Amino acid sequence: MVSRRVVIVGGVAGGASCAARLRRLDENAEIFVFERGGFVSFANCGLPYYIGGVIAPRERLIVASPERFRDYFNIEIRVHHEVTKIDRENRIVHVRNCQTGTSFTRPYDNLVLSPGARPIVPNVPGVDLPGVFTLRLLEDAERIYRWLEDRQVTRAVVVGAGYIGLEMVENLVHRNIAVTLVEAANQILPGFDGEMVVPFYDKLAAHEVEILLGSPLCAIEPHNSQLAVVAGGKRIPCGAVILCVGVRPEVTLAENAGLEIGELGGIRVDEQMRTTDPSIFAVGDAVEVKDLVTGKWTWVPLAGVASRQARVAADAICGRLSQFRGALGTAIVTAFGVTIAKTGLTEKAAQRDGVRYQKSYSHSPHHATYYPGAKSIAIKLLFDPQDGRILGAQAVGETGVDKRIDIIAMAIQKGGTIFDLEEAELCYAPQFGSARDPINIAGFVAGNVCRGDADLAYWEDLDHKPQADAPLVVDVRTPGEHAAGAPPRAINIPLGELRSRLHELPTDRELWVHCGIGQRAYYAARILKQKGFRVKNLSGGYVTYRMYRRSKPAD
8 A cells, every 4th residue: 555655856975765665654655756867876076087087887876777676666757757847736757768768657745856056067169069068967978088098188177176076086096087177266176265275276287287267268179180178268188078066957848847946956855855845845955954053044955955855755744743953064075185275254255154163273183293194284263253153163284184074063053162172082093083082173273263362464464554553573483494485574583582582572563473284372372461462463474474475366
């Protein structure tokens, strides 16, 4: 006896996960999944690595086949089937077989929309030429792979320096293909703050990747039986162009059915993933949800988020009280040995949304320095200066980045503060961490601010200070460190000499102190403050100064 009829539009992380969860909760439900593409459940995050030859064969990307869904879950999967219309009044969907062209209808008690997102294709001449690709589906990856193989491509252009764009660059280089990376913004990975992505630039240069920032795509043209990309005032010959400029929610079906679409272009849903039609749910890249930090509408096209939403929708259909509590946009990407990750608000997002925040920088080894192989992790932490609530974090380094951002992501979800980071009890052995983990250090730095033990200044503030009101920058590193590189007009008084040279410092002028990463400057600031000087600590020290300066377009 059928308990309920559920139709799911689209597979992969959202639709396939929802179908499997539904079956675990209700053995008697009739479940149909219609997927426009040829694969219902595949690892789309692995597509660049298949193209690069890191993942082989292609079948390793297929998570589950229609046959497995049938045998394990008694779920009917129809690939190459597109739902073309929703008849909400009669609770019927119209379906077209993409291979035969025939159409039919299927009734539902509950409908789940998981259509995903569609790649953005710039409106410029030549984007429809052979050899120009987007990457979203397994079929896309196969077409790119075959083109590179058959044409023996030696140079390619990647348009867009987001997650997929950066991964594509690395994988093309892995295939010994020369790459030019074209990005309209003035930095790579525009979803991060500019200074945090700086470590990638040296790695890209070391692999001879040409980077054109602030260079919107103008055109793609035929060139000597190949292609040429016009961007940034240059014309770049190449054998293939891969467009990775982002995605938009695929909402045509929902919009035509009269469901509410939000200002960000996604389907509006409630905490149980219901649309404005109580019998229709939506999950994944096509929906807008609430930002867990700000409470505002946001759009987070990530597989982990889609999978959690799918579980909530299945629970709601089966009468359970599960709720999707919101999204943080926790994400990570790695290329050429550098990893960057984030969770919650970036500084750019906080400024855009008018959120009150304070920021701090810390640089710590990912494990004990006395054990070989310690690598530095730079952490940028955003927090509420009044109560210490954590608002967001970004981290970049060669290893251990994922662990730290995961910890902070969980802290934010639990309403945690910087004081919780100070007290976090984490695994310690010299191979894995330190007695004071980078998480603890980030908490200490921010905690000092909230307690009033430290006043922070930032390198960008120096650019905006009138000369008449400019602070005196004091470098408390060693003379050798200072000689190897220092900010303009900074004076050098090593920390060990500071107490005996206080008479050299003005009492009528604010002092901004710095060292390499901030620790010695904090010691210096405590000395100076207690001696009656007006003093601030330049957060993150000279390492952050270099990141900041290199993030500027003029540099």
